Amino acid sequence: MRKSKDETARTRRHIVDTAAVEFRRGGIAGTGVADIMGAAGLTQGGFYRHFDSKDALVQESLGSSMDALRATIEESMTGRSGRAGVLAAIDDYLSVEHRDSTSPCPFVSLGSELAREDSAVRDAATAGLRRLAELIARQLTGVSPGAAKNKALVIVSTMIGAMTVARLVPDRALSTLILAQARKSLAEQVRQAAP
Amino acid sequence: MRKSKDETARTRRHIVDTAAVEFRRGGIAGTGVADIMGAAGLTQGGFYRHFDSKDALVQESLGSSMDALRATIEESMTGRSGRAGVLAAIDDYLSVEHRDSTSPCPFVSLGSELAREDSAVRDAATAGLRRLAELIARQLTGVSPGAAKNKALVIVSTMIGAMTVARLVPDRALSTLILAQARKSLAEQVRQAAP
DNA sequence: TGTACATCAGTGAACGCGCGTTCACTGATGTAC
DNA sequence: TGTACATCAGTGAACGCGCGTTCACTGATGTAC
Numbered sequence: 001m002r003k004s005k006d007e008t009a010r011t012r013r014h015i016v017d018t019a020a021v022e023f024r025r026g027g028i029a030g031t032g033v034a035d036i037m038g039a040a041g042l043t044q045g046g047f048y049r050h051f052d053s054k055d056a057l058v059q060e061s062l063g064s065s066m067d068a069l070r071a072t073i074e075e076s077m078t079g080r081s082g083r084a085g086v087l088a089a090i091d092d093y094l095s096v097e098h099r100d101s102t103s104p105c106p107f108v109s110l111g112s113e114l115a116r117e118d119s120a121v122r123d124a125a126t127a128g129l130r131r132l133a134e135l136i137a138r139q140l141t142g143v144s145p146g147a148a149k150n151k152a153l154v155i156v157s158t159m160i161g162a163m164t165v166a167r168l169v170p171d172r173a174l175s176t177l178i179l180a181q182a183r184k185s186l187a188e189q190v191r192q193a194a195p
Numbered sequence: 196m197r198k199s200k201d202e203t204a205r206t207r208r209h210i211v212d213t214a215a216v217e218f219r220r221g222g223i224a225g226t227g228v229a230d231i232m233g234a235a236g237l238t239q240g241g242f243y244r245h246f247d248s249k250d251a252l253v254q255e256s257l258g259s260s261m262d263a264l265r266a267t268i269e270e271s272m273t274g275r276s277g278r279a280g281v282l283a284a285i286d287d288y289l290s291v292e293h294r295d296s297t298s299p300c301p302f303v304s305l306g307s308e309l310a311r312e313d314s315a316v317r318d319a320a321t322a323g324l325r326r327l328a329e330l331i332a333r334q335l336t337g338v339s340p341g342a343a344k345n346k347a348l349v350i351v352s353t354m355i356g357a358m359t360v361a362r363l364v365p366d367r368a369l370s371t372l373i374l375a376q377a378r379k380s381l382a383e384q385v386r387q388a389a390p
Numbered sequence: 391t392g393t394a395c396a397t398c399a400g401t402g403a404a405c406g407c408g409c410g411t412t413c414a415c416t417g418a419t420g421t422a423c
Numbered sequence: 424t425g426t427a428c429a430t431c432a433g434t435g436a437a438c439g440c441g442c443g444t445t446c447a448c449t450g451a452t453g454t455a456c
Contacts, residue, residue, distance in 0.1 A: 003418075151376075154376045
């Protein structure tokens with residue numbers, strides 16, 4: 001049953017992308033290798049032809065999740081220049097639809113678990129965080145790059161915190177209120193950020 | 196080896212409090228019943244004299260964690276009236292010491308895992324969140340109670356988000372910068388909140 | 391109040407189960423000539 | 424280019440291990456008279 005090099009590479013990418021979604025859905029500890037391989041349409045025995053361990057997959061899949069998140073944010077921003085792009089990204093990120101989906105944001109779906117992973121995984125997460133902050137900082141026009149970066153870190157932290165809380169609160173009214181208030185507060189901060 | 200009613204009740208509380216710390220340290224999925232009983236100085240066999248299941252303990256221990264967090268926040272606020280109390284609570288919560296400790300805040304240490312727990316657990320978390328927000332809202336003087344509550348929800352979300360991110364970033368400089376920027380931004384928001 | 395028995399907190403070992411990982415096997419792909 | 428053999432992606436079953444949970448047992452506490 002040997003497969004061609006192309007197909008092998010495609011299978012590998014498919015496993016990584018499937019794992020990214022499954023880990024975000026069920027958590028790292030809560031998602032088994034067999035679950036992932038099953039979701040990818042394969043059997044678990046073949047897993048170790050592609051990866052040394054579950055940990056190796058965790059690390060690679062985090063990269064995939066970060067790419068997915070960045071793509072989502074960039075999509076929200078396309079066609080809007082400067083601060084309007086940031087406002088659109090905030091509105092999409094802090095939307096009820098995002099809350100009720102399998103979040104593309106690993107900081108939300110895996111945040112507390114990531115803090116317990118080894119530094120290779122956490123470094124991958126940090127790289128993703130930096131890129132996110134840069135994406136936002138770039139559009140915070142009218143302030144110095146340093147000030148924009150600092151402001152972007154706060155905006156990203158607030159987005160992650162509000163979505164984390166909104167997702168664990170079962171009371172829909174409160175959860176939706178949290179999202180709305182965070183959007184409102186961030187919108188003010190984006191508009192007012194020291195010129 | 197039967198123990199007196201008093202001692203039994205004390206043992207039970209001890210297990211709950213120990214579990215609260217252990218779950219926050221190692222996560223819910225990552226901490227076993229035997230780990231907790233061992234940390235409490237007992238053997239795992241006795242666990243089911245006190246609790247129906249690990250899940251039942253998770254729920255009770257979350258209450259203990261929430262009490263610990265509230266006590267921490269109240270301690271930061273004591274002796275400071277109005278907004279000064281909120282500023283002190285923010286500074287203590289977003290401190291490097293808090294980041295480097297076993298956080299008393301279950302939203303930070305268990306955030307993404309809590310979103311996957313059953314509604315009994317999530318209701319307990321929500322009750323704790325409401326009490327936290329009220330604690331802060333009460334000290335946001337000069338605005339309507341509704342506006343204070345809304346502002347408090349954003350403040351709490353930002354605190355949780357910044358600490359979640361700061362704890363998973365291995366780069367100390369970036370991690371500390373995130374905390375500092377969040378403190379600065381929240382301080383401005385607390386001082387400026389519409390009068 | 392004192393005595394005899396029932397209760398049950400805690401121990402230590404065992405249970406079944408699911409996990410990450412390994413392995414023998416299959417057969418299509420890659421490679422050497 | 425064609426052929427013969429080596430490689431290895433994927434399967435399905437098995438492995439050891441740690442988990443949540445159960446259980447027989449012990450002996451101090453609680454209770455009934």
